[in-house]
Amino acid sequence: MHNISPYIQLQKYALLCPTPLSSESTLQNIRIENNHADCCTLLIIMDHGVRLHIDNVTQILRQGSCIILSYQHIYRLETDNSQARVAWFTFKNFEVDGLILRRVPYATLISGYPYKLPMSILKTTLVGEDWECSWPRNVHVQKHGEVRTQEQPLPTFAPEYLILQAKLQLILGMMAQLEQANPSVDQEKAVHQSLLHMEQHYNKELTVEYLAEMTGMIRWQYSKKFKTITGKQPIEYLTELRVKHAKNLLLRSSETLREIAKQVGFKDEYYFSRRFHQFTGYAPREFANIFSRTHLRIVTDSLGRKVQLPETTNRIVATGTNTIGELLAIGIMPIGAGIATMKSQVIYKNKLHSILDIGLQASPEQVSPLKPDLMLLGNYCERQLSQLDAIAPTIVYSGRNTTYERLLYIADLFNRNKVAEQWINRYEANIRRLRRQLSDQYHVGEHATVYLVLGKNVYVMGQNGFAATLYESLGFRPPAPVNHFIQEGMLWVQIELNQISRYLSDRNFVLSNPSDLQFITPLFSEKSSPYNVHWLDSSWNYDDPITRERLLSVLPSIFTNPKIQRRIL
Incomplete structure (x- = not known):
């Protein structure tokens, strides 16, 4: 990075007042076209509500933003604030080599980065009693939908020219100090804060410029640090984040693609579909059709079989000496169970009235009419397992494990781990009291x-x-x-x-x-x-x-x- 040149030469200046946007004319705005290949431009944003367009990229400039523009591009200003003002300078840069001034055609500060200076300093430096009258306003001349500025020629009175040039030199010096004040040790923390912001606001309009400005870093600096930390460019990371949330909506929602795209931050459903396919290999609806049927948990039963569980299970059948009591303990009432002998023996027989008997080992003929979502078998007949598997996912579990082991295993199947742990803690406390008694x-x-x-x-x-x-x-x-x-x-x-x-x-x-x-x-x-x-x-x-x-x-x-x-x- 080049240090600020020790000498500049002010060329032109003006006070720009961008025309507020309206639904009737979106072309009424300030178009800055720098025809001087050896000059740089400085914009100082004096009020809120100003937007700057560079290469089809929009930056929202805050009050107090100071931004250097190179001679290589055309820039456009817009605003929604009728009182917005922008101070505009063009100047030449020089390097001093003894008594020789050497022209420097490039910007000595980062081009396109909005340096933020306190308005109190800017007003002290630039604004005087004759602020409104001494600065020329831009004059609108429409031609082919463009609006150009009429610039103020250099002042003929040397002291006024030198004072204005000195003020410009002071502002550029303060901008250079801000750049040097950005400690690299805080950059990682700043990027992590922007990651958190992306997680929370992925469905909002986010640009790299906005995120970089949030961290106090310039765009290229932020993007480089971002990729070092995440392995991805900011836009790639944001798109992947939006696609991840879109997956959940596609699997759990019947809303249109347009609505889903809007909810995750895509303005265009066609662009959303294209980016979704790039990241997943599936079109959105194709993904939903395939994975809504296969978005299942996989568990291993006591026979070592891999069993896929649906996300929700409401109709459960069970067999086994203790299985019903374990299900009831975590708040699950089976629709069918092997209760032919149990219903006259267990102490909780008053809870079994609504449960249908399916036989000691789950007879397929008795299970099938119940249309279960899941079968949990403590007792089973090996030759009937294939028939039961065809009816619903079937898990065989061992009754030889301890009460705690069985309860925790079953609770995990239904995401009721906390309920099981609460029961165990309560039971252990009661056992300690009983042993003392x-x-x-x-x-x-x-x-x-x-x-x-x-x-x-x-x-x-x-x-x-x-x-x-x-x-x-x-x-x-x-x-x-x-x-x-x-x-x-x-x-x-x-x-x-x-x-x-x-x-x-x-x-x-x-x-x-x-x-x-x-x-x-x-x-x-x-x-x-x-x-x-x-x-x-x-x-x-x-x-x-x-x-x-x-x-x-x-x-x-x-x-x-x-x-x-x-x-x-």
């Missing part, structure tokens, strides 16, 4: 066995159902035989009546229907003291969130009352 009833580390009695059959439970609360939350430990089959991945084992003694522990919890008590009670009374056998209803043998949370309210009585605890609904 029961501190006199048991101690952490005691061994416990859970038996499930169904008719004449007896099962020892692993780390699921009621046992999950004992082992995971209350701090009980399974005895060695139970721990062994848990490690083998078994959820339960069926035992013969004569094998009961093999699994007895410090605490023995027997889950049974009331009708089976007469059969099972003598077996445990013979084998152990009644004080370490606890009886409760088989409806508590679930480890879904609803059952586990309600169980906390009845556990104190289970520990102190040897009689069977009725389900609490």
